[in-house]
Amino acid sequence: MSRQKITIVGAGNVGGSAAQRLAEREGYAIALVDIVEGLPQGKALDLAQAGAVCGYDSEIVGTNNYDATANSDVVVITSGMARKPGMSRSELLEKNTKIVRSVVQEIVPRSPSAVLVIVSNPLDAMTHVAHRVSGFPKERVVGMAGVLDSARFSTFIAQELNVSVLNVHAMVLGGHGDAMVPLVRYTTVSGRPVDQWMSKEKLEEIVTRTRSGGAEIVNLLKTGSAFYAPAAAAVEMVEAIIKDEHKVLPCAARCEGEYGLKGTYMGVPVRLGKNGVEEILEYELTAEEKSAFDTSAKGVQELCDEVDGILDAG
Incomplete structure (x- = not known):
């Protein structure tokens, strides 16, 4: 039986960690691509050798040549300049726009039938770039944002309550940045609404920490940004697609009327299957939640307008 093929572009920390998680799942053909000579080849060889210890027999190749990516079912794009301490996501815009366009x-x-999963930052804007440049249907270009943001929200809640993170089900919408919208009303701990577990003040602290979750890690690491959790979030999306799981996850998807948006990539709940985004699910929002969502959407649209200017300029 032929293996389903997954390409990961960018063999840095996020790409390498994603390749490791997928290799350990076994059953996939994995192509790890990077422009740095020797980097993807070395990581692929290292991962292959780990299989002898960990008990997996995955097919993995490292390459500087895109020909090895042909006929991929899913392509994960992690390429781009990493955020540095004090650097805003918008500062990454021009450089990463050109990188994602070239990829x-x-x-x-x-791989004209592939589903593209974008991890590069600024996330929502780079997903917009990939959609515009690829010419793919909007269903086959999706960004990894809400899965990671929801994981951070869940983790902080679990730590505060001293419960298993597996008991927490959270939902974070909006752009992947400081204006994201953690939905407290749709967040539960073992089926019980989270606001019944802790005070409003404590919840607001956790919401604020979630919004700056990436920056917190950047400031701690000093020389890089988060990679374990982003890689895990990307892999969850990849497997939802590859396995046709119809899993509901918050992802950056192109809204065409949903949530009052037109032609905007935003973090929204979607059902992911073999063809990518099968459906965008519209949650009922309060006036306060909708206002926060619209503010986030405005910020994303401004970035996308800037991106369009970069692409139009060549």
């Missing part, structure tokens, strides 16, 4: 231009002719 997509290499991928599309070789």
